[in-house]
Amino acid sequence: MKSSLILRGFFACIVFMLFLSSKPAVHKSRVEWLTPTSHDFGNIPRDVPVECVFVYKNISSEPLTVDNVRTSCGCTAPEWDTGEVIMPDSTGQIRLIFDAHMPGYFYKLAKVYFSGQRKGEKLIIEGEVVKSK
Incomplete structure (x- = not known):
């Protein structure tokens, strides 16, 4: 009974150490901005x-499409x-248009989701909207 508990504790320690030593998945981009x-x-x-306008290049060996852009x-x-297919070593572009109705500072984020990627690529625009004189 006592040796069974020691053995279980030993295996639990090994599993815990393996968990700590594993590296998280690295997000590999398919584009170069x-x-x-x-x-x-x-x-x-x-x-x-x-x-x-943000310009990117497909650096993968596979054709690439923009699945979605969320702002x-x-x-x-x-x-x-x-639906445009960007072939390897070809370029594409994303245009962000900001409608400046409210005066003041703005910081806007867009995420671009390419085919085969779960994590979006971040694009940022910022500035200050000033009142017209």
């Missing part, structure tokens, strides 16, 4: 939409060629 993934517009006038709010609209 050719433009910075964040853009600061600085001061922009109220009620004047602004946009930024942090409705004031930021993404545009991309839906």
